[in-house]
Amino acid sequence: MSNTPNLLEQQDGFSSDYEAENPIVSALDLSSDAEVRVRLEALHPADFSDFVEELTDAQRATLIERAPELITGELLAELDDDVVEDVLLLLEPHLIANALTELDSDDVTQIMEEMEDAQREDVLGAMQPLERAEVEASLAFDDETIGRLMQREFVSAPEFWTVGDTLDHMRETGEDLPDVFYNVYVVDPRLRPIGYVPLSKLIRKSRTTTLASLMKEKLVTIDQNLDQEDAAYLFEKYHLISAPVVNADGRMVGMMTVDDILEIIQDENKEDILALAGVSEAGITDTAFETVKSRAPWLLINLGTAILASLVIARFDYAIEQIVALAVLMPIVASMGGNAGTQALTVAVRGLSERDLTSATAWRAIRREGVSALIIGIIFAVAMAGIAYVWFKDWRLAGVAFAAMIINHVLAGLAGILIPLGLKRAGADPAVSSSVFVTTVTDVVGFAAFLGFAALILL
Amino acid sequence: MSNTPNLLEQQDGFSSDYEAENPIVSALDLSSDAEVRVRLEALHPADFSDFVEELTDAQRATLIERAPELITGELLAELDDDVVEDVLLLLEPHLIANALTELDSDDVTQIMEEMEDAQREDVLGAMQPLERAEVEASLAFDDETIGRLMQREFVSAPEFWTVGDTLDHMRETGEDLPDVFYNVYVVDPRLRPIGYVPLSKLIRKSRTTTLASLMKEKLVTIDQNLDQEDAAYLFEKYHLISAPVVNADGRMVGMMTVDDILEIIQDENKEDILALAGVSEAGITDTAFETVKSRAPWLLINLGTAILASLVIARFDYAIEQIVALAVLMPIVASMGGNAGTQALTVAVRGLSERDLTSATAWRAIRREGVSALIIGIIFAVAMAGIAYVWFKDWRLAGVAFAAMIINHVLAGLAGILIPLGLKRAGADPAVSSSVFVTTVTDVVGFAAFLGFAALILL
Known part of the structure; x- marks a missing residue:
């Protein structure tokens, strides 16, 4: 069974x-x-x-x-x-x-x-x-787009029909109905949807009840040119099981059902999570060659940004030559900033895809990232300064680490939210390229702040 | 409208x-x-x-x-x-x-x-x-668990009932039926579900048709103690709109519908993506203080692993003192390994949560990661060696960078898949702690391989 x-x-x-x-x-x-x-x-x-x-x-x-x-x-x-x-x-x-x-x-x-x-x-x-x-x-x-994904089979009826009319119609039509469906859509004479009756309501009512008296009017319709991601959002937000698809004239031309939406949601989620890690695609049947193809491009970009960070280090090679402790401590500052930036970035990308992060909430979110980055920066700057002092017994080195840590955390937090917001505003997918930008910022700033302060104060 | x-x-x-x-x-x-x-x-x-x-x-x-x-x-x-x-x-x-x-x-x-x-x-x-x-x-x-999430209202009927019996029953019950439902569940005399009839099939048939002749028998039931994530997987895999929930005796005690499953899927996806970035929770209404609380713990762990990497660097401080180019190039090796590891890790975590990565496919996936990591390692080792030579005009330094890059890429790829698989096998959530382990491996190996080879060959 x-x-x-x-x-x-x-x-x-x-x-x-x-x-x-x-x-x-x-x-x-x-x-x-x-x-x-x-x-x-x-x-x-x-x-x-x-x-x-x-x-x-x-x-x-x-x-x-x-x-x-x-x-x-x-x-x-x-x-x-x-x-x-x-x-x-x-x-x-x-x-x-x-x-x-x-x-x-x-x-x-x-x-x-x-x-x-x-x-x-x-x-x-x-x-x-x-x-x-x-x-x-x-x-x-x-x-x-929804026009590509929708099914063209659906059940619609005029509002003057009764429950009896509708049931008889469905019995007569039989095989030509959609395989499975959940709602009868009520349409006006120009075939524009104006309401819907769930099957589970329809069958509870007497045969003489009119659809007009039964139908729910708060109807969410989907334009046939809508992107699948936007349609999935509507299904989630309004808890839809199926929705009528309309053309430019508002006429009903098809239907989307939640089972297809579930697949879209999983695909979009997968795209986001992979994009954040710099992977363009991944499937169960990928070969090693396909794997290389889907990952090498982002690694190449990362090589470029890593070289950028190295150029910053090279700029201060005279400081490292004199104080090798700088080479020992500098990756800590960059790594902490990189991780804090990734945290902020991931929360922002997720918020954008769930549409929690909107025009109405953006300023609050930016303020929150700034404040929390400052708090986190101070906490870990204290820790870092302590470590630097215990390790190298040098108060000035500890001070340099302290200042670099705060600056990198605050910039990491702000970059983590502003970069995806900016990409979104520019019409780009915020999940795809944000990581590169954010880690570049945190690496470059991390090394530059730490080595720069060191050169200023210690030499 | x-x-x-x-x-x-x-x-x-x-x-x-x-x-x-x-x-x-x-x-x-x-x-x-x-x-x-x-x-x-x-x-x-x-x-x-x-x-x-x-x-x-x-x-x-x-x-x-x-x-x-x-x-x-x-x-x-x-x-x-x-x-x-x-x-x-x-x-x-x-x-x-x-x-x-x-x-x-x-x-x-x-x-x-x-x-x-x-x-x-x-x-x-x-x-x-x-x-x-x-x-x-x-x-x-x-x-x-499903027992907590299910609704206790559902429609069930014995298999000897006709379509007419069922429709009459639903009309009589009226308000006590679930608000919306999609299937009538056919149960045996001990109330165990043995099949289902979608409403859209029921209403197409004449009143004298028996449910036994109509019902679909390939029925997926859900145990009341099942975890929500496992239930969501069943809905996705079998394209369910609703499913009967059964107790230990197999008796039907409730029903899950796809709208609740959609929420579970979004929650689980959010958990995964945030966990990979080391964020324990994030909501639209979070305060700065809640943000700090949800992110600081992982940053603390990251501080620990960053120090571990620094200890490796400190072990080779005499090499850096003599050849400052090592300090300039070493972050590139670590950063490339870290990113390659994160790519492999993300694909593995996503594969585990979509259950594409199972006992049947694990070996194939491990082999694929190993081979592709080797290919990617060779590509970027060549690039890295070229950069090192152009920059510092030293063939031996280029050779050291070449070898360290290949080793770090291969270990990053293997760590990226073996660590989440191992965590899963140990019963832990592979999304939560994998990143820490993987980046620790790539940082430590990256610095150790590069500086170690350098100390051996260049000094």
């Missing part, structure tokens, strides 16, 4: 079954193709797709050859983008077109995106004209 | 209306209390709560005094945890108990969690006995 417990044991990892056997691999050992099919059909589609993702290309080819009926539209929709690309290459166009007929239009579009141009043409050619037109309309929208 | 466009303009921030007026503040300028109410009732509850969050305590008190009917259960459920705590302190127990009656049990529990013990007792005393018993049962579960 439920495959939950098993799943969690297996996935939570690092237990006894460290190299658990993939059930597809063991099924392919069976001699009869029918047995293979029966065995694998028992899996939940989401589990089946996970196991397909773990197979080699040769194993996938064997699976397709021995049990082609298992390659359903649902499976293709479940697979990771990288994997679906590989699997599609193993399939005939008519087989793909067939598999896609069972899906809602949003899933079809998502799969078509992963095809190469020639294959996409072949599959479009093998589709029903109406389905084909829908897919082509979706693909005409920009990547990551 | 729709408040979307307005909202996005206002929130996307940093446009002309930089200090946009809070509509609650302007409404409170009106002389008539009735006008205040009418003006503010027009706002979507989610917007209204955002504006309440921006008010000062005094403004909130005025709002409650002038328009107490606006403080609904829905508003309390929408407010940020920090803010709801403050607002509750301004309200009488019977007013709170009243406001809570309109909510499903999960929302009630969430609000009760934010009360101080004395107030919670008072509010429980003012509640209906049945409601009170439900809340107490939920509060008896551990924090962050």
